Amino acid sequence: MTSAADAVLSSQSTIQEWQESLYKDLHAHPELSHQEFRTAKIVAGQLRNHSFAVHEGIGGTGVVGVLENGDGPTVLLRADMDALPIAEATGLDYASTAMGTDASGRGVPIMHGCGHDVHVSCLLGAARLMAAARESWAGTLVALFQPAEEMGDGARGMVDDGLTSRVPRPDVVLGQHVLAHSAGTLSPHPGAFLSMADSIRITLHGRGSHGSMPHLSIDPAVLASMVVVRLQGIVAREVPPGEFAVVTVGRIAVGAKSNIIDDHAVLELNIRTYDRSVREQILAAIERIARAESAASGSPKEPDFEVYDSYPLTNNSEEATARVAEAFHEHFGGLVTDYGRQTASEDFSTIPDAFGVPYTYWGVGGTDPDAYRQAEERGTVSADIPANHSPRFAPVLEPTLEAGTAALVVAALAWLAP
Structure with missing residues (x-):
C-alpha cells in the first residue's frame, strides 16, 4: 500500500496553491445548515472536473461523487459543509x-468555526489526487459532502432522501475532523470516539405578578434557579464514577422587565454520554428533578420537555480503525498519536449505519505546532488554543490541509490499493 500512497501523493505539492485558494474562498463564504448552496455548487463542479459521476440535492444540498475504477472494494469518504452562527474574531x-x-x-453572523471548510478542501483534494492516479488503485471511490451537521439532521436527511439506493454500497465509510491539536498529527481511535449528545428544552410554569407583589406569584426565576442547582448533582452523585457524562445548562430565559415576574421560564440543556444506559439515566433524572422542583414551588402545571438536536455515538469499528492506523503509522510515522475520546459529537455514523457497514472516524490536528507545543509546556492549552466553535478558531493552512488530504488518501488506499 505504501507504493500506492506514494504514487497518488507524489503530485500533492502541485495542488497546494489551488487547495489553499479553495479553502480561503470557502472560509470567507460560509453558509448555515441547510443553506450550503454555493458550497454544494463548488463541490459538484470540482468533482465533475475530475470525472466523478455527481449526484446533487440529496437531503437538500448534499452532494455525492462516484468514481468507478475497475473491480475492487468501494470506499466512501465523507465531509460536512455547513458553518455556524458566530461572528468571526x-x-x-x-x-x-x-x-x-x-x-x-433571525439575522446572524456566519463563520466556519468548526473546520468544515477544512473537511471540504481536504476531501476535494483527495478526490482530485485519486482521480489523477487511477493506475495506482482499483475499486470505487465515493466522495460524500453532507449538509447540516451542526443541526444534527444532515446525515439523516440524506439517508431519508434515498442515499443508500442512489450510490454504491460501500465496504467501509471513512471520515475525519480537524481539532485543536498540533497540525500534522493524526488520531485514529478504536471504539467510542465521539460522544452521544442531546439537547433538552424544559419549560417551567409559574404564576406572573408585579415585581412589587411577589407573594402573589409563583416565581419561575426562582424555580429555574433551583432546578439548575439541583441538576449539578446528577453527574456528581448519580452517575457511577467510572462512567463519563456531562450536563450543561446553556440557556436560561425568563422575564422581560425588572419589575415583572413572568409566568414561565425556559431552560435549555445539553448532555454528553458514551453509554446509552447512562444517557437514559440522565434524561430520567433531569425530568424527575424538574417535576419535583415544580411541585415544590407549587407550579400550576407540570413542566414541558422537548429533546432535540440528538447526535449518535461515534463508535469506531475495531477492525477498520486498526487497518487505518496501520496505514497511518506506515506513512506518517511519529505524527500518529491518540487524542483520546472526544466529548464533541457528530452525526457521521448515521451514514455507515444506514448502509450497515463498518466505519472509522479520526482526528486531524489544526493548531500551529509551535504554538501548541509552547502551550503544552506552559500547561495552558485550554486557555491559549482556541477550540472548535470559538470565534477565534482558525486552523493553520499548512500542514493541516496537506496532512488531512494525505490522511484521506492513505486511509482509502488501505482498501483500494491493488
Whole structure:
C-alpha cells in the first residue's frame, strides 16, 4: 500500500496553491445548515472536473461523487459543509464577514468555526489526487459532502432522501475532523470516539405578578434557579464514577422587565454520554428533578420537555480503525498519536449505519505546532488554543490541509490499493 500512497501523493505539492485558494474562498463564504448552496455548487463542479459521476440535492444540498475504477472494494469518504452562527474574531485577511438568516428568521453572523471548510478542501483534494492516479488503485471511490451537521439532521436527511439506493454500497465509510491539536498529527481511535449528545428544552410554569407583589406569584426565576442547582448533582452523585457524562445548562430565559415576574421560564440543556444506559439515566433524572422542583414551588402545571438536536455515538469499528492506523503509522510515522475520546459529537455514523457497514472516524490536528507545543509546556492549552466553535478558531493552512488530504488518501488506499 505504501507504493500506492506514494504514487497518488507524489503530485500533492502541485495542488497546494489551488487547495489553499479553495479553502480561503470557502472560509470567507460560509453558509448555515441547510443553506450550503454555493458550497454544494463548488463541490459538484470540482468533482465533475475530475470525472466523478455527481449526484446533487440529496437531503437538500448534499452532494455525492462516484468514481468507478475497475473491480475492487468501494470506499466512501465523507465531509460536512455547513458553518455556524458566530461572528468571526480571527483577524485573518480572509476572515468571514458574512451575515445570514437562521432557521428562526433571525439575522446572524456566519463563520466556519468548526473546520468544515477544512473537511471540504481536504476531501476535494483527495478526490482530485485519486482521480489523477487511477493506475495506482482499483475499486470505487465515493466522495460524500453532507449538509447540516451542526443541526444534527444532515446525515439523516440524506439517508431519508434515498442515499443508500442512489450510490454504491460501500465496504467501509471513512471520515475525519480537524481539532485543536498540533497540525500534522493524526488520531485514529478504536471504539467510542465521539460522544452521544442531546439537547433538552424544559419549560417551567409559574404564576406572573408585579415585581412589587411577589407573594402573589409563583416565581419561575426562582424555580429555574433551583432546578439548575439541583441538576449539578446528577453527574456528581448519580452517575457511577467510572462512567463519563456531562450536563450543561446553556440557556436560561425568563422575564422581560425588572419589575415583572413572568409566568414561565425556559431552560435549555445539553448532555454528553458514551453509554446509552447512562444517557437514559440522565434524561430520567433531569425530568424527575424538574417535576419535583415544580411541585415544590407549587407550579400550576407540570413542566414541558422537548429533546432535540440528538447526535449518535461515534463508535469506531475495531477492525477498520486498526487497518487505518496501520496505514497511518506506515506513512506518517511519529505524527500518529491518540487524542483520546472526544466529548464533541457528530452525526457521521448515521451514514455507515444506514448502509450497515463498518466505519472509522479520526482526528486531524489544526493548531500551529509551535504554538501548541509552547502551550503544552506552559500547561495552558485550554486557555491559549482556541477550540472548535470559538470565534477565534482558525486552523493553520499548512500542514493541516496537506496532512488531512494525505490522511484521506492513505486511509482509502488501505482498501483500494491493488
